[in-house]
Amino acid sequence: LIITLTTDFGSSDPYAGAMKGAILSVNPRAQIVDITHDIPAHDVERAAFVLAAAAATFPSGTVHVTVVDPGVGTDRRILAAATREHVFLAPDNGVLKYVFDGHPEARVYALDRPEYFRETVSRTFHGRDVFGPAAGHLSLGLPPEKLGTPFDGFERGTVSRPIRKQGRITGEVVSFDRYGNAITNIPAGWLEGAAAFSLRAGAEAFESVSRSYGDAAPGAPLLVAGSLGTLEISVNRGSARDRLGLRLGDRIEAAVSTSGSHAGRREA
Amino acid sequence: LIITLTTDFGSSDPYAGAMKGAILSVNPRAQIVDITHDIPAHDVERAAFVLAAAAATFPSGTVHVTVVDPGVGTDRRILAAATREHVFLAPDNGVLKYVFDGHPEARVYALDRPEYFRETVSRTFHGRDVFGPAAGHLSLGLPPEKLGTPFDGFERGTVSRPIRKQGRITGEVVSFDRYGNAITNIPAGWLEGAAAFSLRAGAEAFESVSRSYGDAAPGAPLLVAGSLGTLEISVNRGSARDRLGLRLGDRIEAAVSTSGSHAGRREA
Amino acid sequence: LIITLTTDFGSSDPYAGAMKGAILSVNPRAQIVDITHDIPAHDVERAAFVLAAAAATFPSGTVHVTVVDPGVGTDRRILAAATREHVFLAPDNGVLKYVFDGHPEARVYALDRPEYFRETVSRTFHGRDVFGPAAGHLSLGLPPEKLGTPFDGFERGTVSRPIRKQGRITGEVVSFDRYGNAITNIPAGWLEGAAAFSLRAGAEAFESVSRSYGDAAPGAPLLVAGSLGTLEISVNRGSARDRLGLRLGDRIEAAVSTSGSHAGRREA
Numbered sequence: 001l002i003i004t005l006t007t008d009f010g011s012s013d014p015y016a017g018a019m020k021g022a023i024l025s026v027n028p029r030a031q032i033v034d035i036t037h038d039i040p041a042h043d044v045e046r047a048a049f050v051l052a053a054a055a056a057t058f059p060s061g062t063v064h065v066t067v068v069d070p071g072v073g074t075d076r077r078i079l080a081a082a083t084r085e086h087v088f089l090a091p092d093n094g095v096l097k098y099v100f101d102g103h104p105e106a107r108v109y110a111l112d113r114p115e116y117f118r119e120t121v122s123r124t125f126h127g128r129d130v131f132g133p134a135a136g137h138l139s140l141g142l143p144p145e146k147l148g149t150p151f152d153g154f155e156r157g158t159v160s161r162p163i164r165k166q167g168r169i170t171g172e173v174v175s176f177d178r179y180g181n182a183i184t185n186i187p188a189g190w191l192e193g194a195a196a197f198s199l200r201a202g203a204e205a206f207e208s209v210s211r212s213y214g215d216a217a218p219g220a221p222l223l224v225a226g227s228l229g230t231l232e233i234s235v236n237r238g239s240a241r242d243r244l245g246l247r248l249g250d251r252i253e254a255a256v257s258t259s260g261s262h263a264g265r266r267e268a
Numbered sequence: 269l270i271i272t273l274t275t276d277f278g279s280s281d282p283y284a285g286a287m288k289g290a291i292l293s294v295n296p297r298a299q300i301v302d303i304t305h306d307i308p309a310h311d312v313e314r315a316a317f318v319l320a321a322a323a324a325t326f327p328s329g330t331v332h333v334t335v336v337d338p339g340v341g342t343d344r345r346i347l348a349a350a351t352r353e354h355v356f357l358a359p360d361n362g363v364l365k366y367v368f369d370g371h372p373e374a375r376v377y378a379l380d381r382p383e384y385f386r387e388t389v390s391r392t393f394h395g396r397d398v399f400g401p402a403a404g405h406l407s408l409g410l411p412p413e414k415l416g417t418p419f420d421g422f423e424r425g426t427v428s429r430p431i432r433k434q435g436r437i438t439g440e441v442v443s444f445d446r447y448g449n450a451i452t453n454i455p456a457g458w459l460e461g462a463a464a465f466s467l468r469a470g471a472e473a474f475e476s477v478s479r480s481y482g483d484a485a486p487g488a489p490l491l492v493a494g495s496l497g498t499l500e501i502s503v504n505r506g507s508a509r510d511r512l513g514l515r516l517g518d519r520i521e522a523a524v525s526t527s528g529s530h531a532g533r534r535e536a
Numbered sequence: 537l538i539i540t541l542t543t544d545f546g547s548s549d550p551y552a553g554a555m556k557g558a559i560l561s562v563n564p565r566a567q568i569v570d571i572t573h574d575i576p577a578h579d580v581e582r583a584a585f586v587l588a589a590a591a592a593t594f595p596s597g598t599v600h601v602t603v604v605d606p607g608v609g610t611d612r613r614i615l616a617a618a619t620r621e622h623v624f625l626a627p628d629n630g631v632l633k634y635v636f637d638g639h640p641e642a643r644v645y646a647l648d649r650p651e652y653f654r655e656t657v658s659r660t661f662h663g664r665d666v667f668g669p670a671a672g673h674l675s676l677g678l679p680p681e682k683l684g685t686p687f688d689g690f691e692r693g694t695v696s697r698p699i700r701k702q703g704r705i706t707g708e709v710v711s712f713d714r715y716g717n718a719i720t721n722i723p724a725g726w727l728e729g730a731a732a733f734s735l736r737a738g739a740e741a742f743e744s745v746s747r748s749y750g751d752a753a754p755g756a757p758l759l760v761a762g763s764l765g766t767l768e769i770s771v772n773r774g775s776a777r778d779r780l781g782l783r784l785g786d787r788i789e790a791a792v793s794t795s796g797s798h799a800g801r802r803e804a
Binding site: 301326327 | 544545546547548549550551552553554555556557558560561564568570577578606607608609610612658659660661664668
């Protein structure tokens with residue numbers, strides 16, 4: 001079975017390797033897939049986003065382990081969350097907020113069975129001593145409910161939601177990628193029926209959705225339906241972040257017209 | 269079967285993980301090997317070089333997937349190129365130029381069978397929606413010709429070739445590695461019969477080929493037969509790029525004498 | 537069988553991929569696990585530390601390959617070191633110093649059987665041409681003694697040891713991690729029986745061991761038992777390296793009192 005890893009361990013310390021060894025010591029046949037170890041240190045918000053975006057494509061039965069865990073060794077709990085298709089192991093710090101939001105059916109357990117942990121458990125490296133071995137046991141077929149006790153008081157986090165009301169859409173920039181694309185939380189479908197619209201991001205206004213990055217001239221900004229199904233503000237072969245001076249959390253607003261009138265002109 | 273990945277996705281976004289999930293959803297037993305996800309964004313030239321250098325060592329039957337694809341979602345095609353031993357999946361943008369150059373036997377297909385793609389195909393992430401699933405099917409044994417239609421109008425790119433003529437060799441710097449070694453396109457064998465030679469790179473002249481990096485004093489420049497079989501300009505435990513001020517595409521010239529006379533002196 | 541890789545190849549060159557291909561060409565079912573390819577170029581000391589810290593958690597039978605090898609192609613030997621549980625392949629440059637220190641039972645061989653190497657062996661890339669194929673053969677069950685000749689003259693390196701004498705402990709900072717934690721070589725157990733102590737690191741003095749990073753206020757320095765069993769100087773959600781101005785090799789001293797008197801005060 002497949003185990004994915006999403007951590008802030010970085011790639012130059014022994015931590016990711018030690019955790020893989022701990023998994024393989026329990027199940028030498030586990031298929032370990034790195035999602036990333038380059039979450040910025042302690043950045044729970046970023047880890048939540050990356051995990052949710054990457055986990056969705058994995059086959060049924062996959063175990064997703066997320067270790068961005070500034071509270072390691074304190075009394076914060078470790079959760080196993082079983083959705084219809086996957087099992088998630090993570091500290092109880094909100095890093096699973098998109099999982100909980102998208103999977104109301106999730107059954108959640110707080111880990112408390114040391115027989116599935118490493119023989120000695122440190123207070124500073126639960127990736128190696130708790131998450132890794134527990135994931136190894138899950139990949140051997142252990143049902144998640146064997147790892148702990150049902151738990152309902154977990155941190156659900158806050159998922160920022162876009163608003164659509166009387167021809168106005170309001171959302172925000174929820175992520176940037178390495179290309180400098182600004183990913184918003186506005187579903188691309190919200191503009192689909194529109195006769196016309198004007199969407200503002202920084203000083204730029206967009207009045208159409210491009211089909212692909214390459215549909216704009218190199219260096220030109222564009223609006224596109226991104227890979228997560230939400231609107232994305234991009235610059236063909238360039239960085240929208242740098243070019244438009246966007247930042248995480250920036251508000252994105254659109255005026256939408258469903259008649260034939262031109263929303264963009266009405267805005268001006 | 270083995271599937272290798274060469275992309276410009278970087279290591280901190282969800283993209284590489286999502287693509288692996290899409291592969292494993294088709295073939296949960298696929299053996300995925302990262303060549304690199306750290307190609308500079310949109311750098312097709314660099315991807316072509318890294319892919320060719322790494323792919324050669326893989327066993328027969330390996331599927332090599334390259335996604336450096338600024339044209340994603342435009343009408344650029346996606347290619348499957350079957351050489352004697354391997355299958356390559358890549359956008360039709362020249363990233364396979366060394367593969368085509370080295371494998372005139374390659375059969376090339378343009379992908380057009382959506383039954384081997386993801387159920388919904390976005391216009392912004394073909395790595396997840398087309399390349400990944402198609403690679404998964406190849407790793408299950410699907411013959412490459414099932415993925416598409418024979419296609420001959422693909423981008424062959426330009427492979428810069430070294431010249432040897434009347435005792436003069438001209439080549440160029442085609443790559444740097446992380447150590448700062450300058451990799452040229454001049455076959456190391458071209459200097460092998462020489463009685464004497466002088467090779468100039470920047471302000472430096474070399475009159476012998478060292479056997480290994482460690483044969484020069486620490487900090488001293490040297491010329492060596494690199495791991496790709498071409499001449500490499502290096503500095504022992506240092507960076508030839510920085511020390512000699514070399515840049516990509518810099519011309520490298522050598523005067524070669526096959527008699528006993530000293531080419532280096534003749535140059536001076 | 538599992539093969540781990542610890543190298544200074546970086547992640548943007550073809551080298552790590554080419555080495556994996558060379559392994560898989562010998563054993564297509566080898567399970568390759570990256571410990572890291574981001575050891576700083578030529579940094580044998582750092583590689584020794586990371587390897588030792590990560591290797592310990594892997595199951596019996598694992599083959600650990602370390603290629604940080606500025607002497608590649610010179611007459612430096614390549615070693616296979618078989619401990620009770622693992623086999624280590626590495627250049628003879630001290631990178632196995634912690635392995636030798638912790639495993640006096642290790643049997644060591646110098647590789648000299650070209651039938652287990654790649655058909656053509658370059659002088660500049662033994663990772664691909666020697667280490668990779670040899671590791672592939674080990675993962676197929678080849679006993680390490682078949683790879684070479686018993687060898688006793690290998691580089692043992694120097695392992696810096698902490699000192700405990702008459703209530704004084706002296707150690708040093710042996711590593712930093714990406715969080716900026718300063719890892720010392722002082723066993724955490726050395727402070728366990730103490731009635732009181734004062735440990736100095738830079739301008740800071742610690743008189744207690746915290747249970748976890750989160751037990752200090754955000755931004756506050758703390759002393760903790762790290763994941764390797766030694767004392768670690770940390771800053772909760774911050775960098776001890778930056779905040780305390782620590783450097784590799786910095787001396788760490790502690791005065792320990794086993795009676796009821798307060799060591800910290802005695803120092804002041």
